Amino acid sequence: MRQDEAQGVSTTLADFVAGIAWTDVAAQSHEAKRSILNFFATALGSANDPAVTGALRTLLPFSGAATSTVIGRAERLDAMGAAFVNAISANLLDFDDTHLDTIIHPAAPVAAPVLALAQARGFSGQAVLNAFILGVEVECRVGNAVSPGHYSRGWHITSTCGVFGAAAACGWLLGLSSGQIAHAIGIAASQSAGIVENLPTAAKNVSVGNAARNGLFAALLAAEGYSASPRAIEGPLGWARAMGDEPDVGRLTGGLGKTWEIAKNTYKPYPAGIVFHAVIDACFKLRTKLNRRVDDIAFITVQGSALLLARGDRPVRNERDARVSIHHCAACALLLGTAGVAEFSDAVVFRSDIVALRQKVAAVLDASLPDGAARVTVQLTSGETFSEVVMAAKGSLAQPLSDGDIEAKLHDCARLGGSDWDIDRIIDDVWRLDTLADVSSLMRAHA
Amino acid sequence: MRQDEAQGVSTTLADFVAGIAWTDVAAQSHEAKRSILNFFATALGSANDPAVTGALRTLLPFSGAATSTVIGRAERLDAMGAAFVNAISANLLDFDDTHLDTIIHPAAPVAAPVLALAQARGFSGQAVLNAFILGVEVECRVGNAVSPGHYSRGWHITSTCGVFGAAAACGWLLGLSSGQIAHAIGIAASQSAGIVENLPTAAKNVSVGNAARNGLFAALLAAEGYSASPRAIEGPLGWARAMGDEPDVGRLTGGLGKTWEIAKNTYKPYPAGIVFHAVIDACFKLRTKLNRRVDDIAFITVQGSALLLARGDRPVRNERDARVSIHHCAACALLLGTAGVAEFSDAVVFRSDIVALRQKVAAVLDASLPDGAARVTVQLTSGETFSEVVMAAKGSLAQPLSDGDIEAKLHDCARLGGSDWDIDRIIDDVWRLDTLADVSSLMRAHA
Numbered sequence: 001m002r003q004d005e006a007q008g009v010s011t012t013l014a015d016f017v018a019g020i021a022w023t024d025v026a027a028q029s030h031e032a033k034r035s036i037l038n039f040f041a042t043a044l045g046s047a048n049d050p051a052v053t054g055a056l057r058t059l060l061p062f063s064g065a066a067t068s069t070v071i072g073r074a075e076r077l078d079a080m081g082a083a084f085v086n087a088i089s090a091n092l093l094d095f096d097d098t099h100l101d102t103i104i105h106p107a108a109p110v111a112a113p114v115l116a117l118a119q120a121r122g123f124s125g126q127a128v129l130n131a132f133i134l135g136v137e138v139e140c141r142v143g144n145a146v147s148p149g150h151y152s153r154g155w156h157i158t159s160t161c162g163v164f165g166a167a168a169a170c171g172w173l174l175g176l177s178s179g180q181i182a183h184a185i186g187i188a189a190s191q192s193a194g195i196v197e198n199l200p201t202a203a204k205n206v207s208v209g210n211a212a213r214n215g216l217f218a219a220l221l222a223a224e225g226y227s228a229s230p231r232a233i234e235g236p237l238g239w240a241r242a243m244g245d246e247p248d249v250g251r252l253t254g255g256l257g258k259t260w261e262i263a264k265n266t267y268k269p270y271p272a273g274i275v276f277h278a279v280i281d282a283c284f285k286l287r288t289k290l291n292r293r294v295d296d297i298a299f300i301t302v303q304g305s306a307l308l309l310a311r312g313d314r315p316v317r318n319e320r321d322a323r324v325s326i327h328h329c330a331a332c333a334l335l336l337g338t339a340g341v342a343e344f345s346d347a348v349v350f351r352s353d354i355v356a357l358r359q360k361v362a363a364v365l366d367a368s369l370p371d372g373a374a375r376v377t378v379q380l381t382s383g384e385t386f387s388e389v390v391m392a393a394k395g396s397l398a399q400p401l402s403d404g405d406i407e408a409k410l411h412d413c414a415r416l417g418g419s420d421w422d423i424d425r426i427i428d429d430v431w432r433l434d435t436l437a438d439v440s441s442l443m444r445a446h447a
Numbered sequence: 448m449r450q451d452e453a454q455g456v457s458t459t460l461a462d463f464v465a466g467i468a469w470t471d472v473a474a475q476s477h478e479a480k481r482s483i484l485n486f487f488a489t490a491l492g493s494a495n496d497p498a499v500t501g502a503l504r505t506l507l508p509f510s511g512a513a514t515s516t517v518i519g520r521a522e523r524l525d526a527m528g529a530a531f532v533n534a535i536s537a538n539l540l541d542f543d544d545t546h547l548d549t550i551i552h553p554a555a556p557v558a559a560p561v562l563a564l565a566q567a568r569g570f571s572g573q574a575v576l577n578a579f580i581l582g583v584e585v586e587c588r589v590g591n592a593v594s595p596g597h598y599s600r601g602w603h604i605t606s607t608c609g610v611f612g613a614a615a616a617c618g619w620l621l622g623l624s625s626g627q628i629a630h631a632i633g634i635a636a637s638q639s640a641g642i643v644e645n646l647p648t649a650a651k652n653v654s655v656g657n658a659a660r661n662g663l664f665a666a667l668l669a670a671e672g673y674s675a676s677p678r679a680i681e682g683p684l685g686w687a688r689a690m691g692d693e694p695d696v697g698r699l700t701g702g703l704g705k706t707w708e709i710a711k712n713t714y715k716p717y718p719a720g721i722v723f724h725a726v727i728d729a730c731f732k733l734r735t736k737l738n739r740r741v742d743d744i745a746f747i748t749v750q751g752s753a754l755l756l757a758r759g760d761r762p763v764r765n766e767r768d769a770r771v772s773i774h775h776c777a778a779c780a781l782l783l784g785t786a787g788v789a790e791f792s793d794a795v796v797f798r799s800d801i802v803a804l805r806q807k808v809a810a811v812l813d814a815s816l817p818d819g820a821a822r823v824t825v826q827l828t829s830g831e832t833f834s835e836v837v838m839a840a841k842g843s844l845a846q847p848l849s850d851g852d853i854e855a856k857l858h859d860c861a862r863l864g865g866s867d868w869d870i871d872r873i874i875d876d877v878w879r880l881d882t883l884a885d886v887s888s889l890m891r892a893h894a
Contacts, residue, residue, distance in 0.1 A: 054671040062511040062525045076510045154689030190654040192641040197685035203675035207637040224501040228650035238644035242601030244691055
């Protein structure tokens with residue numbers, strides 16, 4: 001530890017990254033494949049969203065040789081452009097993976113540049129998995145070192161920390177030396193950006209896309225000899241302190257190679273904020289109990305922690321609001337018995353029966369419930385009441401999605417995103433990614 | 448003012464920018480031309496620096512149609528790539544213009560994207576001047592609102608605020624609506640990055656280049672329908688507060704169109720930190736007094752404010768150190784009688800007579816001297832002492848460079864940068880920029 005402090009965080013991380021071989025990470029590869037499947041699910045689900053189309057139209061005249069796939073579409077871009085657009089589509093619906101300690105969505109900023117670069121340069125599937133695991137490790141450790149103050153101060157942590165993971169992953173993939181990877185990580189510190197104030201707008205997508213694109217850019221610049229301060233992250237005028245935090249360097253570099261952050265990755269079954277998942281699960285149970293007598297509901301009470309209420313007790317004016325609304329999540333789960341991408345689209349958000357049911361929901365604090373739990377109580381017009389409490393929602397670390405759940409989510413997202421890609425082939429390619437000589441078939445998966 | 452607060456800073460700035468016509472800014476055009484001449488001087492001075500070559504080599508495979516000149520070189524890139532590289536070369540030597548209230552170097556992040564975009568799209572010279580004046584206005588006002596805390600906390604203010612100026616300037620140049628310009632400014636907030644810890648390294652160049660490139664990108668995205676929060680700058684989870692400041696919204700939006708920040712722009716005669724200029728001028732005066740008896744110097748005392756000592760009392764290991772060294776500035780000015788680009792190159796930094804003279808310099812606090820002033824006292828081996836104090840250095844607002852000085856600086860920089868460009872033609876084109884139908888001759892100024 002004293003040595004780590006003497007040599008700087010970037011160097012400690014880079015020595016770790018540069019020294020990793022497949023045997024060190026092979027045990028993490030199954031979780032990495034689950035993350036990448038979930039990445040394709042969310043990217044395909046948004047592939048034709050206007051935000052993706054707008055980014056693509058903007059970048060097409062500024063693309064070099066179009067080596068890399070825009071996931072779910074016919075167009076290609078150079079690797080930096082594809083990294084930007086694919087990170088946007090993977091994150092757009094707030095349906096991507098979540099590292100619960102930091103609320104980082106790890107895959108979007110790391111998988112996007114790794115796959116785009118691998119496709120451009122012909123790197124193997126095993127190299128992609130290896131780079132991805134390392135990138136997730138670096139971005140989540142940087143996030144650990146500044147959480148929870150970083151996000152609550154206004155930094156969109158997936159963007160601000162994602163760029164470090166992208167830099168480390170791409171640096172490893174390019175075969176950079178430890179010294180060059182340290183510079184890439186330091187260059188990432190000068191590109192880290194993205195604010196919470198912009199989350200309800202398309203400007204959020206720009207910082208997520210930049211994290212992916214600029215991490216790759218940092219690695220390419222380091223390969224050309226660009227340098228950075230060895231204390232870019234933790235120095236007195238460095239990234240963490242400028243952003244407002246005393247970095248916890250011990251959390252950043254302690255136990256490298258012994259614990260793996262990707263083992264803590266989670267995947268949402270519902271395209272809503274993670275804290276709303278227990279509300280949805282409780283409502284599914286109630287729906288069964290009620291035997292679909294939803295028309296008879298007089299009143300719905302949702303109880304949860306202060307975090308649940310702070311995030312989700314709000315008016316619903318559009319799709320973005322709906323994905324962070326206690327009222328909408330409860331209404332869809334009770335009335336429709338499902339909470340997929342379609343249930344958070346305008347078509348459902350403004351359905352008169354959904355609007356009417358939302359108006360029957362009241363959110364009430366129960367400080368005895370932990371974050372992530374919820375109790376839902378339904379009172380019928382007859383006076384009967386039914387109640388369900390969920391402590392660990394589906395998709396949490398305690399109740400993870402099965403491999404089959406993730407495959408089903410990929411099919412569901414692809415259908416709703418209007419994709420003509422061959423989903424079975426994506427699933428097959430990702431499960432055997434460590435044996436693929438290159439990723440060209442995976443990235444060329446339309447029929 | 449109440450209306451400004453109700454509608455958000457981005458909208459107030461955008462309404463101002465979108466409503467500006469040439470007659471509103473024509474009175475500022477002479478200072479804009481001086482800024483642009485100085486921009487060409489510093490860009491040409493670094494055109495063949497390894498940092499510029501490295502950035503160019505990195506971006507060449509990622510460039511769309513090569514519409515825009517890399518200043519001082521034969522290569523071209525697309526407008527975003529050229530904006531990135533030209534901002535780097537213009538800022539690389541710390542020899543660019545300075546807005547003293549914020550220590551922003553205004554031209555690099557604004558002129559680079561404006562010229563690259565104008566060349567790509569065939570915009571007129573008058574439009575370039577108009578956009579440049581507006582971009583400088585926006586970046587410096589954003590900087591005013593968060594100074595001096597912003598820089599001292601670790602933010603490289605030219606990078607972090609430059610992106611706002613680039614977005615506003617490019618938005619105006621593209622003819623965006625006020626609403627679109629407001630979104631471009633808000634998108635810039637999600638791309639603002641760059642830390643002081645990285646200033647001694649090439650990672651600094653990345654944040655300066657990104658400010659230019661990403662400001663243009665923000666405008667292009669806004670043109671494609673991308674949106675941002677109307678409170679991206681001043682909101683509770685917005686840019687200013689995330690970065691650590693309570694923004695002074697009054698300084699940001701008060702008196703728009705009545706005062707102009709470009710009128711406060713200054714240009715350095717010496718490629719050293721601005722606070723060292725008084726040291727150099729005092730040493731020039733002493734050299735004349737000493738009648739070149741420099742070999743007889745026993746001891747040199749440089750007195751100045753705490754700022755001067757904090758910035759400049761350091762060991763000199765390389766060119767970057769030399770440009771922020773009290774000792775090196777004093778040694779060059781006394782021994783060589785000049786302090787141009789050549790005097791801060793390795794060839795001079797490691798000259799044995801310069802090293803020996805640097806060792807005779809001591810920096811001493813004189814809290815009675817204001818920032819920007821210096822007193823230098825030389826004691827000869829004979830015991831004789833000579834002293835000079837300079838309160839307003841050459842290049843300050845009180846002692847501005849003449850138009851002829853700036854022309855001479857352009858010639859000097861171009862020669863030292865090894866440029867074969869036709870400097871007389873650049874000078875002629877910039878002085879008549881408001882009459883040029885397009886900037887193609889200016890941007891194609893090699894012989």
